[in-house]
Amino acid sequence: MKRILSILSFLCLSISMGAEKSNPNFILIMVDDMGYSDIGCYGGEVETPNIDMLAENGLRFTQFYNTAKCHTTRAEILTGNYAYQIGDQSMQHGATFGEVLRTVGYRTLISGKWHQNPLPTTRGFDRYYGLADGCCNFFNPGIVAREGEGDPGRKGQNRVRRWAIEDEVIMGYTNPDPKFYTTDAFTTYAIDRLDEYKDEEKPFMLYLPYTAPHYPLHAWPEDIAKYRGKFLAGWDVLREQRFERMKKMGIIGEKHQLTPRASKAWDDLSDKEKDAEDLKMAVYCAMIDRVDQNLGRLFAKVKELGEWDNTLIMFLTDNGACPEQPNTTPDIPPGPVESYRTISVGWANASNTPYRKFKSTDYEGGIRTPFIAHWPKVIEPGTMTDQVGHIIDLSATFMDITGAEYPEEIDGKKTREPAGLSLMPIFEGKERTPHEEIYWRFNRANAVRQGDLKAIRAGKSWELYDLKADPTEMKNLAAERPEKTKELADLWESWNANSVGKKK
Ligand SMILES: [Ca+2]
Incomplete structure (x- = not known):
């Protein structure tokens, strides 16, 4: 009897302490249209202490690739195969990593930008909140002005953006809260779901694709104030400073050259133009800064739940910085809900330092991304690798770690064999057989x-x-x-x- 009691009390203790899950949790964080060298741990000026902390305690890749554009990157990162091999935004011949991880009992969550045709709730994800479309106003993704505000700035007056909450599509989403801002809202939803499911034994997969810093340039005034006036020396000086800093940090090597400027020379701008450009870059940096602040909130929650050491966290951007110029409110400066403004070609060029070209091209400035992996149990802190990796490798990595298999069929349609290779050998500090x-x-x-x-x-x-x-x-x-x-x-x-x- 005594023995039975002690076994019982041991079992109760194990349950109450949350016996460790057999598989790790995954958090995949992706930003949108951010350049290769904007964040601090890749040589940039944006204050990103939380992302830098991942790098200091994890692994940085210097030759990691996405695709040139938002939706192809999402098709590839989700399915572990090339976008046009699986039907691009329909993903009809691929399985998402949500579908893959469900087969081994994961709780699958997504908050943020989806940009594929079928909703996530029909493609392997239990819960969803966010922009199902490609981009939107950060303060008011809808078309209806809130009381006391002007009309939300939009790419075109007839453009109504697809939003979704769980399996409900909302065409033009206006949240009544005047403190609504997409980056904050996506994070809050993610944190709330981690709380909601904290007592279940399933490991979780949280996919967190932010819309920042994709245009329109929208940020909170207090975040903009941190950067305003810091860019008056211009993009030419900034590119040179970054180039030197990246060399010192080991992000780039001796063979790298600073590519020719892809825009007007900064010195050819008038003082008034320089001031307007400084504001654009300040808002852009504020958007990335806000992502980092929100990641601080998310990481605190993961630690509070006792899951920090058993969670693989990854961070990247979906394509290179963007030179597109759909400035539909040329008379309203960037920042507030009423504006719809973009970064200049000069700043996009600086964001991709030292690489050539931009989003929508297959030069390195369009497709090379920072990639950080943080996993205390496996990854040696503060390491860097120049082994070549690609976003199609993530699904293969999840399968390698969990033992999940790629579903042969989704909704009666045959899937194609995925093309990625597991990143685990690189995480473990070994040389991987490359693609x-x-x-x-x-x-x-x-x-x-x-x-x-x-x-x-x-x-x-x-x-x-x-x-x-x-x-x-x-x-x-x-x-x-x-x-x-x-x-x-x-x-x-x-x-x-x-x-x-x-x-x-
Ligand atoms: Ca993008």
Whole structure:
């Protein structure tokens, strides 16, 4: 009897202490249209103490890739396969990592920007709150002005953005709370769900794709005030300062060169123009700063729940900084709900320091992302790697860690075998067998990387770069190495011929 009692009390104790889950939790944080070197731990000026803390205690990748655009990145990160191999935004021939992780008993949560066609609640996620569309007003994603405010700035007067709460679609979401701001709201929803499910034994997968710092440039005045006036030296000086800082930090090496400026020279601007540009960059930085502040709240919750050491946290951006200019309210300065403004080409160029080009292109400025992985149980603190990784590797990593298998069918449709490779060997400090090739496609932005060689379509022809000798793509080798260039272009064409739906 005594023995039975002691076993019982041991069992009760184990349950009350929350016996450790057999699989780890996952938190995947993605920001939107942020440049390669904006955050502190990649050489930028934005104050990001919480993201930097992940880097100090985790692993930074210097050659990690997304795709050139929001929705292709989401299709790929979710399914572990290339967007056009699985039906892009329909994802009809792929399984999401929500669907994958459900097979091994995960609680699957998403808060933020989805940007695919079927809602997350039909594609493997238990709970959802956020922007189902591509971008929206941060203070008021709807079209109706709140009392005391002007009309919310929008990309076009007829543009009504798709929002969703759980499985309910809301076309034009106006929250009555004047303190509503998407970055804050997404985080609060995520924290509330972690609280709601804290007593269940299931591990959780939390996917947190923020809309910041994608346009429109919207931020809280107190966050803007932290940065206002700090950028009057201009983008030329900023690029040089970042370049030197990144070198010192080891984010870039001796072979990197500072690519030519892609905009007007700062000195050609009038003082009035410089002041207006300073404000744009201050708002942009405030948006990233706000993400970091919210991550502080989220991380405190994970620690409070006792799950910090058993949680793999990852951070990245979905594509390079954005040069698009849909400034529909040219007379309203960036910041408030009534405005709809974007960052300048000069600042987007600086955000991607030292790399070439932008979002929507397959040069490194469009597709290279900071990637931080933090997992106290596995990852050596404060490490850095130049092994090449890609967002299609995340699903493979989740399967490797949990033993989950990729569903062969989703809603009666056969899935295609995913193309990613697990990142676990790199997390464990080992050398991973790399991808033979990595492919990119978004509209006419097409590229393939094989080892250190990368071919990029440029109009009707292809360019060739050696990223080991020339990581900033300054010297096109196509004329010197026509056969290799053709071989890579042909590889890309045969890969693309296997696309679902349209081939261009
Ligand atoms: Ca994006």
